[in-house]
Amino acid sequence: MADRRLKVTRSSEFERKARGFFPPGGSPDGKPSFELFEKTVLKAVELAFSRMFDDLPLAKEGLGAIRAVSTQAVPHFPPLVVYGMLVTDATVDLMDIEVDEDFWDRLAAD
Helix, strand or coil: CCCCCCEEEECHHHHHHHHHHCCCCCCCCCCCCHHHHHHCHHHHHHHHHHHHHHHCCECCCCCCCEEEEEECCECCECCEEEEEEEEECCEEEEEEEEECCCHHHHHHHC
16 A cells, blocks of 8 residues: 555534534643644644555554554644544545643643
8 A cells, every 4th residue: 555545534523522622723721723733743743644554553452443643842832642443445434533632731841
């Protein structure tokens, strides 16, 4: 699959959760905007799913159709994990996102 690029789509649940973590326009308490998330972190995550699906870590042993991409040390964003599932031979659907919501508090405490 190294030469082939998969199409990446986003489930409605993924979109809902991502917009909850990163509200459109950002938030008064400093959460980055969904627009910035989409142009930076999400773009890189989608590229990884598109080009390297078979090389990504399994989300759970034995479930080869579900893979995970994790990020860390990305400016403006806490560490996060995005889960994608191969739904056809040519399409990966982003299914879920987990965000380390305590990251900034732990960083401030150091």
